[in-house]
Each structure stands twice: as C-alpha cells, then as structure tokens.
Amino acid sequence: MNKVLIANRGEIAVRILRACRELGIETVAVYSEADRQALHVRYADEAYLLGPAPSRESYLRADKIIDIARETGAQAIHPGYGFLAERADFAQAVQEAGLVFIGPKPSAIAAMGDKMTARNTVAAAGVPVVPGTEGEGALNDDDLIAIAPKIGFPLLIKATAGGGGKGMREVKNIEEMPDLIRSARREAEAAFGDGNVYLEKLLLGARHIEIQILADQHGNVIHLGERECSLQRRHQKLLEESPSPFIGDDEELRQRMGAVAVKAAQAVEYVNAGTIEFLVDKDKNFFFLEMNTRLQVEHPVTETATGVDIVMEQFRIARGRQLSYKQEDIRQDSAAIECRINAEDPYNNFMPSTGRIAHILLPTGPGIRVDTGVYPGFEISPYYDSLISKVITWGETRAQAILRMRRALEEYRIVGVRTNIPFHQKMMDSHRFMGGQYDTRFVEEQFSFEEVEEGKETYPEIAALMATLVAHRQMERSAQVIQRGERDTSNWKWVGRWERMQR
Amino acid sequence: MKYIATIAGQEFAIEIIDEHHILMGLKLLEVDFESVSGQPVYSLLVNGKSFEAYVYSEEHDWQVVLLGQQYPVKVEDEREKRLRSVGGSTVGESAEFHLRAPMPGLVVAIPIAEGDRVEKGQVLVILESMKMQNELKSPRAGTAYRIRVKPGDSVEQRQTLLSVT
Numbered sequence: 001m002n003k004v005l006i007a008n009r010g011e012i013a014v015r016i017l018r019a020c021r022e023l024g025i026e027t028v029a030v031y032s033e034a035d036r037q038a039l040h041v042r043y044a045d046e047a048y049l050l051g052p053a054p055s056r057e058s059y060l061r062a063d064k065i066i067d068i069a070r071e072t073g074a075q076a077i078h079p080g081y082g083f084l085a086e087r088a089d090f091a092q093a094v095q096e097a098g099l100v101f102i103g104p105k106p107s108a109i110a111a112m113g114d115k116m117t118a119r120n121t122v123a124a125a126g127v128p129v130v131p132g133t134e135g136e137g138a139l140n141d142d143d144l145i146a147i148a149p150k151i152g153f154p155l156l157i158k159a160t161a162g163g164g165g166k167g168m169r170e171v172k173n174i175e176e177m178p179d180l181i182r183s184a185r186r187e188a189e190a191a192f193g194d195g196n197v198y199l200e201k202l203l204l205g206a207r208h209i210e211i212q213i214l215a216d217q218h219g220n221v222i223h224l225g226e227r228e229c230s231l232q233r234r235h236q237k238l239l240e241e242s243p244s245p246f247i248g249d250d251e252e253l254r255q256r257m258g259a260v261a262v263k264a265a266q267a268v269e270y271v272n273a274g275t276i277e278f279l280v281d282k283d284k285n286f287f288f289l290e291m292n293t294r295l296q297v298e299h300p301v302t303e304t305a306t307g308v309d310i311v312m313e314q315f316r317i318a319r320g321r322q323l324s325y326k327q328e329d330i331r332q333d334s335a336a337i338e339c340r341i342n343a344e345d346p347y348n349n350f351m352p353s354t355g356r357i358a359h360i361l362l363p364t365g366p367g368i369r370v371d372t373g374v375y376p377g378f379e380i381s382p383y384y385d386s387l388i389s390k391v392i393t394w395g396e397t398r399a400q401a402i403l404r405m406r407r408a409l410e411e412y413r414i415v416g417v418r419t420n421i422p423f424h425q426k427m428m429d430s431h432r433f434m435g436g437q438y439d440t441r442f443v444e445e446q447f448s449f450e451e452v453e454e455g456k457e458t459y460p461e462i463a464a465l466m467a468t469l470v471a472h473r474q475m476e477r478s479a480q481v482i483q484r485g486e487r488d489t490s491n492w493k494w495v496g497r498w499e500r501m502q503r
Numbered sequence: 504m505k506y507i508a509t510i511a512g513q514e515f516a517i518e519i520i521d522e523h524h525i526l527m528g529l530k531l532l533e534v535d536f537e538s539v540s541g542q543p544v545y546s547l548l549v550n551g552k553s554f555e556a557y558v559y560s561e562e563h564d565w566q567v568v569l570l571g572q573q574y575p576v577k578v579e580d581e582r583e584k585r586l587r588s589v590g591g592s593t594v595g596e597s598a599e600f601h602l603r604a605p606m607p608g609l610v611v612a613i614p615i616a617e618g619d620r621v622e623k624g625q626v627l628v629i630l631e632s633m634k635m636q637n638e639l640k641s642p643r644a645g646t647a648y649r650i651r652v653k654p655g656d657s658v659e660q661r662q663t664l665l666s667v668t
Contacts, residue, residue, distance in 0.1 A: 351637055465525065466558055
C-alpha cells in the first residue's frame with residue numbers, strides 16, 4: 001500500500017493526511033466545489049473534484065470516489081468519520097473494486113449500523129444492554145405502547161437506523177406516547193429513509209463513557225481505555241476527557257468495561273479501530289449503547305492519554321500486519337481533555353455561524369495539540385458540520401490538563417465567525433466540572449451559560465472603555481470621509497488632471 | 504469628546520482627552536489603544552495593564568468579548584443621549600418584527616400559519632444549517648403575517664422569512 005484516497009474533508013482529512021505523510025504513503029484528496037481552497041486539498045499530493053457543495057452531490061458520491069481511486073492507482077480508501085464511513089454498501093463496493101477499505105468488514109458495519117440488530121447481537125454474546133425492546137424485531141405502534149409499561153417510564157424512543165439524536169424522543173408517560181412515536185418515525189424516515197423505532201429505558205443521572213478498541217486481522221483485539229463523553233448538548237458531544245473522573249482509579253471497573261467492549265467487538269468479528277459506547281449509572285452498572293464502526297472525532301483524547309497513534313495503527317491493520325501493542329502495553333497514565341471548537345454562537349442559543357475567518361491565532365506551547373482544517377481567509381460554509389478545530393491538552397494529572405486547557409482557550413483568537421470558545425472557558429471554570437461531577441444532563445439542565453460564575457471577576461469598565469474607543473475611531477473616520485470632499489479643487493478638476501497624466 | 508457607555512443599565516462617563524489620556528468618571532487614565540494587525544481585535548494598555556478584546560458592532564450596540572465574557576455596550580455621545588431622553592425611547596416596542604435568517608440554510612418546517620397569533624418565544628421557523636436544525640423563535644407576541652418562504656426553500660443569510668406585527 002503506497003497510495004491512499006481520503007474520502008473526507010476538514011480536520012479529519014488533514015489528520016489522516018498527516019499519518020500518510022509520516023508513513024511515506026502518497027495521498028489523493030477529493031473535494032467539493034466549496035472546498036477548492038481547503039487545507040486537505042492543499043496538503044495532498046493529488047486532488048480531484050467530486051461535484052457541487054451539497055454532500056450528496058460530492059462527499060457522498062461513492063461511485064465517483066471509487067472511480068477516482070481506480071484511475072489514480074490508489075490501493076486503499078480511508079473514509080474518516082461521517083459521510084460514507086459507516087455505510088456497509090460503500091465498504092462492500094470498495095472491496096469489490098479490488099481496493100482496501102480502511103475500516104471494518106461490511107458485515108460488521110451492517111450488524112452494528114442497525115441499532116436493534118446490534119443490541120441483539122451483543123446481548124446474545126453476554127454483553128449487558130440498556131433494558132428495552134431488544135430481541136423483539138420490528139414492532140408496530142400498538143405493540144410499542146403495550147410493551148412500554150413493562151420497561152417503565154421515563155423511556156426513550158429511538159430510531160433503528162439512528163444517530164446524532166435524530167428520531168429520538170423522551171417519553172414521560174403513556175399518554176404522550178402515540179404522538180411521540182409518530183413524530184419520531186417521521187423524523188427517522190426523513191433523516192435515514194427508515195421509520196423503524198425501538199424503546200429503551202431512560203437511565204437518569206447516567207454517564208456516557210466509551211471504550212476505544214483496536215482489532216487486527218489475526219484475531220488480536222485490545223482496548224485503549226475509556227473516554228468520558230457525558231458533556232453533550234442535543235446529543236452532540238462538546239468535550240471529552242480521558243481517564244473518566246467517574247471511573248477514576250477504579251481499575252477493576254475499567255478492565256471489566258474494556259473486556260466487555262472487546263467481547264462486543266468479537267461478536268461481529270470486528271477489524272480495525274472502533275468504539276463501544278456505554279451508559280454507566282451512578283451505581284457503576286454499565287450497559288451497551290452502540291458501536292461506532294469508524295475512527296471517531298474524539299480519538300485524539302485517547303492518543304494523547306495513551307501515546308498510541310490510532311490512525312497509524314489503522315493503516316497497519318489494513319496492511320494485514322499485527323497490532324504494535326498487546327493489552328499489557330497499554331497504559332492510560334496521563335490525562336487528556338478535548339474541547340470541540342464549533343462555529344456556533346453561545347450567546348445566541350448556539351446558533352451556527354458562517355463566514356470568512358478573517359484572523360486566527362491557534363494556541364500552542366507545552367501539552368497542547370490542535371487538529372484543524374482552517375486557516376485565515378477560509379470560508380466556513382453552511383454545507384458541512386460546524387467543527388472548526390479540536391483543542392486537546394495533555395497533563396500528568398487531570399488538574400494540569402484543565403489548567404492547560406484554560407490557558408489554551410485564552411490564547412485562542414478567531415475573528416470572522418462566532419465560536420463556542422466562551423462556553424468551554426466557562427466550563428473549565430465550573431466547580432462541577434472541576435470536581436468531575438457531571439452526567440449527560442449537565443450541560444442542558446444544570447449548567448447556566450448566562451449566569452456569571454460566583455467569584456469570577458468581571459471588567460465592565462474595561463469593556464465600556466474599549467467599546468467607546470472603537471466607536472470614537474469609527475466616528476473620526478467617517479468625519480474624515482466627509483472632509484475629503486471639501487478639498488480645494490473640485491473632483492472634475494482632479495479627473496481632468498488625471499486624464500492628462502495618462503496621455 | 505464626551506461619551507456615555509451603558510452596560511446592563513450601568514452608565515460610564517468617558518471623556519477622550521487626547522490619544523493617550525482618558526477621563527473615566529473622575530479617574531484620569533493613561534491609555535494606549537491599537538487594533539491588532541488591522542483586525543477587530545484590540546489591545547488596550549491602561550495604566551500599564553494589558554487587555555485584549557474582540558469588539559464588533561451588532562444592531563445598535565457594540566459587543567465586547569473580553570476574557571471569556573461578552574459585554575453588550577451602548578455607546579452614545581452626549582448629544583445623542585440628550586436627544587434620546589427628550590424624544591423618549593419607546594421605539595421597537597410596537598414596531599413590527601421581521602424574522603431574518605441568521606445564516607444561510609434550508610427551511611425544514613414552519614409550524615405556524617399566516618395570520619396565526621404567536622406568543623413570545625414561540626417557534627416560527629425551523630432552519631437547517633451545518634447539519635443542525637435550529638428553531639427561530641418570536642421575540643414578542645403578535646400576529647404572524649407575510650410568510651415569504653415554505654418548507655424546502657433554501658434561504659440566504661439575512662433574507663426576511665416572515666413578519667410579526
């Protein structure tokens with residue numbers, strides 16, 4: 001394997017390109033009309049246009065991507081995350097074209113992609129799942145309503161083909177169920193073309209903790225410890241860390257979850273990098289939620305905490321080699337935190353913000369990693385997701401990682417689009433976060449972004465002074481514009497002189 | 504030049520004496536103020552203390568993002584302030600509201616109909632952008648009219664979607 005096509009864009013395409021460079025692999029980028037000047041196009045050895053900006057006409061054009069791989073002589077395709085990464089039919093087509101898909105087998109993607117099948121498969125392998133309608137097959141509305149009281153309220157209606165919170169509804173009592181089932185089906189139908197739903201008990205006060213696994217083609221499966229991902233808003237992760245402050249030094253729990261994750265991966269004969277998501281209740285009972293059969297956005301957290309280069313291992317696995325590590329080599333002995341910097345305005349209900357990045361100054365220095373696909377002058381378009389960059393900090397301890405993150409967020413300057421940096425800054429200052437006491441409801445229910453943290457110093461005089469100085473300058477400038485017209489010669493004379501000069 | 508800056512009801516009297524001297528209330532401050540490489544990022548040295556902020560205008564106010572906090576600031580010169588206190592400041596209360604798209608995107612749903620009575624905070628339009636569905640809410644109670652878009656329409660930034668009167 002000496003040439004790879006990267007079927008993605010943004011920071012993850014750049015991340016994969018970097019691994020290729022380090023391995024001496026040639027790179028082929030693909031891009032949409034909106035991304036002609038994107039970093040992944042500039043960094044790659046070769047780049048080919050897929051089509052117009054909307055994803056379905058560009059980054060989702062599986063046929064075109066496979067054709068380009070063939071024509072350029074690439075031997076493998078790395079899908080990144082999102083787009084085609086979890087499409088079993090794409091993985092299958094890549095294989096049939098005689099190319100290597102850097103990821104799991106199509107059968108494993110299919111088995112884990114259907115949430116209901118996934119629950120049934122891992123439950124059969126002895127992995128605990130959140131109680132619900134597993135093993136029931138597709139149910140109609142009446143069946144769902146009949147079975148709901150046995151599961152107990154509150155519960156969740158989830159889309160079988162789901163992801164990203166689409167087609168998901170929370171149900172408090174049986175009366176509201178018929179309406180919610182209908183709207184969940186409608187949303188799932190629109191988002192995935194599949195209106196199937198299932199039920200799952202809603203665990204209160206639970207945490208979202210996931211285990212990174214790596215599996216080679218020789219049957220070796222290891223886990224790289226956990227990532228704590230409970231800080232979410234509308235089912236979108238905002239901040240991840242490793243180790244989880246909830247698991248802390250309970251090594252027994254960590255290893256037990258790791259072993260269960262390995263078992264879940266083996267249940268579908270998993271190969272390459274993947275993640276098993278668990279819900280963990282306050283009594284430390286854990287339940288399988290789903291498996292992500294791809295490289296994840298938050299993989300740098302694990303890379304930073306363990307020192308393992310996950311993307312490098314992905315290439316190694318795809319080349320048919322053995323993993324570079326055995327389970328006993330993996331040590332999660334430092335702390336890592338990742339803040340997702342999104343083009344969203346935290347002062348305006350996290351509304352997406354688009355525009356040209358006029359100015360950007362990224363944090364650097366000890367213990368800081370920034371993965372990004374943007375640069376000054378880059379246009380944040382409405383066509384793709386709002387992730388601008390990921391800031392990851394490393395610390396010998398969690399406290400050091402937090403201090404570094406605070407410094408990094410303070411250094412970070414970006415002008416032209418609004419970002420959620422102030423949200424992360426507030427989070428880093430929150431006592432609950434510092435104490436590691438948060439669950440999946442924290443951001444939406446207990447964390448007030450508007451409320452000024454107690455004891456936090458504010459500078460209204462400085463703000464007043466700066467706004468006034470800017471307003472004053474603007475006024476002086478507009479006054480000058482008016483004065484310019486008052487020069488002693490008329491504009492017609494100026495034009496005449498200029499024309500004479502051109503002769 | 505004398506200005507009044509207002510933050511959350513608190514007024515600051517600021518007099519710009521010259522390039523490097525400012526009278527804030529009764530305090531004389533020595534300042535040095537520069538925009539960083541022509542960007543709306545400003546560096547302020549005030550009596551030796553260094554601050555940096557992102558300052559931009561929005562509607563009729565200035566927004567200052569300083570040390571992780573955002574301050575909405577109203578800046579008026581003395582004359583403007585006097586005019587306003589004479590003319591009263593009820594503008595905006597009764598005027599109609601035009602809902603503009605805060606970003607380019609796709610109209611997913613309009614859960615209201617022409618002529619509907621809407622409450623403050625009620626969702627008027629659901630707009631999809633950057634793979635997220637965003638609820639655009641009414642800032643006040645009134646009647647929705649002149650709905651100019653329908654589900655499935657692509658809209659540009661600042662395009663007027665509908666009005667509330």
